Amino acid sequence: MAKQARAAVTRQQIVRAAAAMFDERGFHGASFADILRDTGLSKGAVYFHFASKIDLAGAIVAEQHRRSIALVDAIAGTEASTLEQIVMLCHGIGRQMIEDPVVRAGIRLTLELGSLDKPAGPYLDWITACEAFGRRAVEEGDLDAHLDPSMLAHFVISAFTGVQLLSDVLAGRVDLEERIDQMWTLLLPGIMPTSRHDAIETVRGARWSLPLGGDLLPVSAT
Amino acid sequence: MAKQARAAVTRQQIVRAAAAMFDERGFHGASFADILRDTGLSKGAVYFHFASKIDLAGAIVAEQHRRSIALVDAIAGTEASTLEQIVMLCHGIGRQMIEDPVVRAGIRLTLELGSLDKPAGPYLDWITACEAFGRRAVEEGDLDAHLDPSMLAHFVISAFTGVQLLSDVLAGRVDLEERIDQMWTLLLPGIMPTSRHDAIETVRGARWSLPLGGDLLPVSAT
Numbered sequence: 467m468a469k470q471a472r473a474a475v476t477r478q479q480i481v482r483a484a485a486a487m488f489d490e491r492g493f494h495g496a497s498f499a500d501i502l503r504d505t506g507l508s509k510g511a512v513y514f515h516f517a518s519k520i521d522l523a524g525a526i527v528a529e530q531h532r533r534s535i536a537l538v539d540a541i542a543g544t545e546a547s548t549l550e551q552i553v554m555l556c557h558g559i560g561r562q563m564i565e566d567p568v569v570r571a572g573i574r575l576t577l578e579l580g581s582l583d584k585p586a587g588p589y590l591d592w593i594t595a596c597e598a599f600g601r602r603a604v605e606e607g608d609l610d611a612h613l614d615p616s617m618l619a620h621f622v623i624s625a626f627t628g629v630q631l632l633s634d635v636l637a638g639r640v641d642l643e644e645r646i647d648q649m650w651t652l653l654l655p656g657i658m659p660t661s662r663h664d665a666i667e668t669v670r671g672a673r674w675s676l677p678l679g680g681d682l683l684p685v686s687a688t
Numbered sequence: 689m690a691k692q693a694r695a696a697v698t699r700q701q702i703v704r705a706a707a708a709m710f711d712e713r714g715f716h717g718a719s720f721a722d723i724l725r726d727t728g729l730s731k732g733a734v735y736f737h738f739a740s741k742i743d744l745a746g747a748i749v750a751e752q753h754r755r756s757i758a759l760v761d762a763i764a765g766t767e768a769s770t771l772e773q774i775v776m777l778c779h780g781i782g783r784q785m786i787e788d789p790v791v792r793a794g795i796r797l798t799l800e801l802g803s804l805d806k807p808a809g810p811y812l813d814w815i816t817a818c819e820a821f822g823r824r825a826v827e828e829g830d831l832d833a834h835l836d837p838s839m840l841a842h843f844v845i846s847a848f849t850g851v852q853l854l855s856d857v858l859a860g861r862v863d864l865e866e867r868i869d870q871m872w873t874l875l876l877p878g879i880m881p882t883s884r885h886d887a888i889e890t891v892r893g894a895r896w897s898l899p900l901g902g903d904l905l906p907v908s909a910t
Contacts, residue, residue: 578800590858624854629846631850631853651839
């Protein structure tokens with residue numbers, strides 16, 4: 467195996483161990499020494515990739531973001547209408563949260579470090595992406611013509627953030643899909659033009675059914 | 689001054705200093721020693737009321753909750769329709785977050801300790817209160833008869849949590865009132881029966897304009 471490929475595999479091994487730890491204990495509860503032990507690697511091998519706990523946290527947030535963007539791209543490439551794609555994306559991200567420890571850890575870290583350092587980046591990226599989808603959905607006539615896509619995007623990302631947070635705190639995310647579905651049940655009648663209301667059930671039911679990627683995607687080497 | 693009254697004043701002084709510190713630095717960034725110093729009180733006076741940082745955090749979350757409940761009661765006592773009261777309540781809590789450091793600190797602590805220990809209490813209390821309001825609003829004909837008040841309450845509290853979180857992270861809460869207004873702009877057309885749509889602007893514009901209480905309310909003595 468080439469040196470670079472070996473390094474990428476090692477890095478992935480560390481990211482997996484760190485994600486499991488951060489997902490379970492959060493940033494303040496996790497220790498670098500425990501993560502090091504869980505990797506089963508030598509100190510030197512780990513330090514070659516990451517110098518500290520905050521380095522690891524940064525790498526996991528970046529990796530979570532990369533997996534989310536990969537899902538955005540995959541869903542944007544489907545034949546579904548753009549409004550259906552927005553619904554699919556919420557459920558897809560929800561499934562990633564349930565199935566992928568790297569995504570779960572990344573979100574927990576964003577929230578925990580976010581309340582300390584308030585990094586706006588991930589939220590702004592999501593709002594920008596959602597706004598572009600919203601603009602297309604207006605053009606396709608599935609959203610009210612007078613609706614401001616920027617306002618809608620801001621609210622959808624805010625509401626989704628809260629929905630996943632409460633589902634996590636109140637139900638360990640077992641009801642996440644149901645709660646996302648309820649969000650769209652309440653929102654769609656108010657944002658779709660009356661002339662398209664016969665499509666509400668189809669839009670609400672839109673799902674991404676293919677594998678999510680997750681560990682199937684190569685972890686990018688630094 | 690009676691001994692009990694003096695103790696209550698001291699306690700309030702400590703809660704204020706601790707709230708300012710937690711609001712600024714969060715739970716992990718705040719130190720008990722620094723809070724002690726900021727109170728300007730003796731070590732003994734502080735320890736008489738609070739033995740640790742986590743004790744202080746608990747008292748602040750409880751006090752924030754008490755102030756929120758006082759607002760719920762005050763708004764429930766107005767002549768406004770129940771749906772207007774729900775909108776007033778969101779804006780009232782938003783104003784408390786902006787104006788009252790104890791409320792801000794309480795919410796930050798709930799979020800930070802929440803991601804560690806996941807205390808469901810505050811969220812469940814809000815959902816229960818909102819569900820009762822929602823049930824009355826259905827009876828008053830302002831919400832669609834087929835709407836499930838429990839589902840609505842769960843979503844409103846989730847969405848509000850996300851809206852205030854993103855407004856904090858992205859804008860230091862300066863746009864909070866506007867973002868809450870946008871939430872209702874998007875939600876009301878889908879949850880109010882078409883026959884009541886001429887009242888949408890009135891409902892959206894409902895505000896609680898009286899003082900919020902905050903430090904006017906006596907801090908409960910332990």
